[in-house]
Amino acid sequence: MAINENNDTVIEKNAFMNVHFNLLYINDQNLMCDCDVMWFVYVRHDKPFRTQGGKCSKNNKTLSELVPRDFDCIDNVASIRSCNVSQSVDLSCEYNYLTTNLTRWIHSRSGILIREMNIDFVDKDTNTLHFSFCDHDDSGEYTCMLETDYSLLPSINISVHLIVNGLPVVLNRHTEEKGDDLILSVMFYSIPYDFIIEWLQGPDNLNEDPQYSILVNNMTVKLKQYNVDVTTDGFISNLTIHNFRRRPSDVYSCRISNVYEEVVEQFILGPATLELERRAYCDTSNSIELNCTLQLVGATPVSWIHSIAGETIRSLQGRHVNTSNILTIPFCNSQDTGDYTCRWKTDILGQTIMEKSTTLSVSGPPFFISQFTTVDGGDTVFSVTFFSKPYPNDPRWYFNNEPVALGAKFQQTTSYTIVQIRQHRVLVNVEGFISNLTVHKAAYGLYKCVILNSFGEVKHLFVIKQEHNTFSISTTEATTSSETTENSVTVIIAISSSVLGVVIVVICIIIFIRRISPKTSDKYNSTMPTR
Known part of the structure; x- marks a missing residue:
């Protein structure tokens, strides 16, 4: 042979x-x-x-x-998949040589475990891992772990590298004085790696100006993915201003662009340098501190400003510790997402303000914004709008608790939309999602939409019923989130405390009455006439 x-x-x-x-x-x-x-x-x-x-x-x-x-049967060269931010992608896990069962998918980067994927993201028939909306947080290596019934080869791992293309992401920046020179630095990463760097002062491009030196170097950068610290290949760009002399309100900008978009990082050079991390991350129910430092004699901090898309949400007071203005945000939730601007007064009259902003990203379970139903001829359309950070998996629709079979009877669409959410009593417009289920000749029964991300899930119910020969649709949100639970516990504790307080007061009154009753009786008896 x-x-x-x-x-x-x-x-x-x-x-x-x-x-x-x-x-x-x-x-x-x-x-x-x-x-x-x-x-x-x-x-x-x-x-x-x-x-x-x-x-x-x-x-x-x-x-x-x-x-x-x-045969270790682990891909020596893992396959590579790519997607653009907000687009969908499937990662396959195929092995045709032994009978296997999927145990789990894991997500890692540079050897650091980020998360174990929720089984609801996986097609159980094909072991395919599905992403409805790619995000930078999803970049990295995904390992599909299979088990076999063969004792000499008990497990097989298959790896896939996922590359997410999108706009450049600025991770941090700093300034450094070196003799008579001032160096402005921006740390960032960009996928794809092809990008253009431009430094400007006001509208003037400095790339060819001999008074300035511009360098771009590779470096290992730190970032957070799903609140896990990881490292990856990134870049640093330095602008050296030779013979620097501070002037009020000097504005320098670093413009980074790739084929997808451009970002601009701005330096406002006042009498001193304000230090604040460019980005911050928090999960729901966790706390975070934003630390803003200014090395300038006589400077005093003023309140922080929380804003989103340029709209002010609230003013917050930080703690002044030496040269730091520290803002603590206890128990992060989605309402805390946005930009936080640290501000310092640099003169006695308070007319000169130095400020710098950081962007806080809060991850947590999805939540519904609104729901509505429309009837068009023989078609009934159930719609929900919702918000999710991180990006959600495809919404799942059910009829009488059974997954709907998409086809002529059921049609599903999910897309981006602008939704309005309330952030600390202020309504703001943010990017959310809308999911529609179109049902041809909808039958009576229960229709359910389930929204899932890596932090939790929510459900919304639509009920079609017949009352007195009348066709009616009712809706309700059927979900249990940690926030709801905490609020319920708080209410229960408050009610219990009130009831307990009332009981204690009643007991005290009864004891008091019983103690004074004998004395009153004796006094009354002593005044009675004798016969």
Whole structure:
């Protein structure tokens, strides 16, 4: 029997089950000996045979010398998938050589575990991991872990690298005085790696000005993905201002652009440098401190400003500790998302203000904004708008608690939309989602929409019922979130405390009455006339 190993050769698992041979001729001298020959070794390892010609390039073994443990079947070069921010992508997990069962998908970056994927993101029939809306947080390596019923090869891992393309992301910046020079630095990452850097003072481009030096270097940058600290390949751009002299309100800008979009990082150089991290991250129910530092004698902090899309939400008082103005946000929730501007007075009259902003991103379970139903001829359309950070999985629709089968009867669409949410009593417009289920000739019963992200899920119910020969639709939100639970517990505790207080007061009154009753009786008896 002879075999040629090339890129077109696929050895199926039943190819050698009933073939009897003693000698195998190998025409190629250097064999890949990868998982394509796994089934051959699996079914023949206990049946002696010899080979003529050909050895495995990675371990110099002949095919007859191989044993199943020589095959780790982990992709030596993981496949690469890419998607653009806000687009969908599927990561497949295919293995055709052994019967396998999926145990889990995990997400990591640079060897650091970020999260174990929720099984609801996975198609159980194909082991495919589905992302409805790609985000920068989703970049990294995804490993599909499979288990087998073969004792010599109990598990198989298949890896996929996911690259998410989008606008450049500024991670941090700082200033440094070096002799008579001032260096402005911006740390960022950009996928794709092709980008253009421009430094400006006001409207003037400084890239060719001899008074300035501009450098761009590779560096390892730190970032957070789903609130986990990881590192990745990034960049730093430095603008050196030679013979720098401080002047009030000097404004320098670093403009970074790629094929998707551009971002502008601005430096306002006052009498001193204000230090504040460019980005901050928090999960719901956790707390965070924003620390803003100014090394300037006589400077005093004023209130922080919380805003979103340029609209002021609230004014917040920080703690003044030495040269720092520290703002604590206890128990983050979605209402805390936005820009926080740290401000300092730099003169006695308070007419000169230095300020710098950081962007706080809060991740948590999704929540519904609104729902509505429309009837158009024979079609009924159930719609929900919702907000989710991070991006959600595809909404799931059910009829009488069974997943709907999309086709002529049921049609589903999900897309972006602008939604209005309340942030600390201020209504603001943000990017959200709308999901529609169109039902042709809708039957009576319960229709349910389930929204899921990596932090939790919410459900909304639509009920079609018949009352007195009248067609009616009612809706209700059926969800239990940590916030709701905490609020309920707070109410219960408050009610319990009130009831307990009333009970204690009643008991005290009863005891008091009982104590004074004998004395009153004795006094009354002593005044009674005797006969």
